[in-house]
Amino acid sequence: MGRVYIIAAALLCLLLSALIYVTSDVRTRVSLPEVALREALAPVQNAFSTASQWVTESVGAVGSFPRLHEENRELRRNVARLEAELFALRSVQAQNVRLREMLDLKPHLPAQSVVARVVARPTEHWFAHITINRGRSDGLRAGLPVVDERGIVGQVESVTPQTARVILLVDPKSAVGGVVVGTDEPVLVEGIGDPTGQRASVQPLVRDSGLTVGDEVVTSGLSRVFPKGLPIGRVVEVARSEGELRSQGILQPYVDFARLDWVSVIVDPSAEVLWPWPRAASDPLVERSTGDAIPHGDAPIEEASTP
Amino acid sequence: MKPWVYLGSVLCLYLVETSLFSSLTVWGVRPDLVLVLVCAVGLHRGLRDGAIAGFLAGLLLDLGEGQLIGLGAVTKALAGAGAGLIGQTLFGTNALVPALVLLCASVLEQTAYLFGSWAFGVYRPFGDGLWRVILPSAWVDALTGIILFPLIASLVRRYSVIGKERGVGSAEG
Numbered sequence: 001m002g003r004v005y006i007i008a009a010a011l012l013c014l015l016l017s018a019l020i021y022v023t024s025d026v027r028t029r030v031s032l033p034e035v036a037l038r039e040a041l042a043p044v045q046n047a048f049s050t051a052s053q054w055v056t057e058s059v060g061a062v063g064s065f066p067r068l069h070e071e072n073r074e075l076r077r078n079v080a081r082l083e084a085e086l087f088a089l090r091s092v093q094a095q096n097v098r099l100r101e102m103l104d105l106k107p108h109l110p111a112q113s114v115v116a117r118v119v120a121r122p123t124e125h126w127f128a129h130i131t132i133n134r135g136r137s138d139g140l141r142a143g144l145p146v147v148d149e150r151g152i153v154g155q156v157e158s159v160t161p162q163t164a165r166v167i168l169l170v171d172p173k174s175a176v177g178g179v180v181v182g183t184d185e186p187v188l189v190e191g192i193g194d195p196t197g198q199r200a201s202v203q204p205l206v207r208d209s210g211l212t213v214g215d216e217v218v219t220s221g222l223s224r225v226f227p228k229g230l231p232i233g234r235v236v237e238v239a240r241s242e243g244e245l246r247s248q249g250i251l252q253p254y255v256d257f258a259r260l261d262w263v264s265v266i267v268d269p270s271a272e273v274l275w276p277w278p279r280a281a282s283d284p285l286v287e288r289s290t291g292d293a294i295p296h297g298d299a300p301i302e303e304a305s306t307p
Numbered sequence: 308m309k310p311w312v313y314l315g316s317v318l319c320l321y322l323v324e325t326s327l328f329s330s331l332t333v334w335g336v337r338p339d340l341v342l343v344l345v346c347a348v349g350l351h352r353g354l355r356d357g358a359i360a361g362f363l364a365g366l367l368l369d370l371g372e373g374q375l376i377g378l379g380a381v382t383k384a385l386a387g388a389g390a391g392l393i394g395q396t397l398f399g400t401n402a403l404v405p406a407l408v409l410l411c412a413s414v415l416e417q418t419a420y421l422f423g424s425w426a427f428g429v430y431r432p433f434g435d436g437l438w439r440v441i442l443p444s445a446w447v448d449a450l451t452g453i454i455l456f457p458l459i460a461s462l463v464r465r466y467s468v469i470g471k472e473r474g475v476g477s478a479e480g
Contacts, residue, residue: 023375033370041322044326048326
């Protein structure tokens, strides 16, 4: 009996040694019992592995909650900071666009012109004036015309060494002589105190006026305050009273007074201004019109005839 | 313990170890749940049953692994036999005995496996294996034994149908 055990044990050792030796190297073929075992266990292993992964992720998520909370706070802070920076960049971008437009206008203005920044506006809506950051020390004086890339802004009312107060075109104290483009019909543009700053009155200075909606008005150059040919605005309403030969209209200025940032002060009003017609497509009035660009072409503006 | 219950338990523990807790590593090693079962059988049933249980479990795991088939059977048999041998004198006298048995069985099994793999041309550095596998495995298996041994031991006792249950400090018959 003992010999049988010894022989069996020896055979078992030999068999195991052979099995271990055979399976000690890389095996490209798998035996049938192994295939059966692996295939039988595979679905369970798959389910267990999925469950394990879920548990691991869940435990990891719970464990990482404080870190995620802190990370979330940090991200929120970063978002707020980036939004502030984005806002600042957009502001700078818009300012850049305005300055480029001013630079485009610069070659058309007299050499003696000063670019200024709007630094203050009135607290009351009823006043239509602005304060710019250029003054007497820059050669400014009262009465000088002020423009931006769209047209007339107003004129300098008063100056200090470092600042100037500009009365806007739409202020009731403002009056500018103009002519209708194409007919050279002289008109007087006066502010009416419109709180929105988008309207001024336009009054023909001749009998049997042919003023119509859509007429464009530029400076006549007769007042010696504004150079000739500066865009003022477009007629948007015309009213004729029966029995009266004169008509009266409402003019919408080209300049958007609510968004004034930079302006140019023309120091020498007697100099000739070659305004860059036609106006750019970004002109608010062009955009606001019914779709047709204002038919100016690039024809030079003729001297207004006097009544 | 009924063979089918035992083999089913081995398979379940193997699946739990390799799939369910596959990402659960302590000191870089996973707890050897099957070794806990083998040692439980060895402690309760003695040297011979421990060796047989270790051999069968190791062979099953070797088939699952597909490498060095038979070596795991031998080393697990050694571990089971060692557990049975220690259990003949110590089991039941102290609650930490199972942990100590598992510590020794794990060292025995892993060391035997390392040398056995050398014998068949699969070389692994001893120092690296000692510090990275053998010692961490021993401690992790011992700690696992403290937690799981009562549960597995009750399973072994419940399904034991062959032979007489060993008493405290009694010798295997």
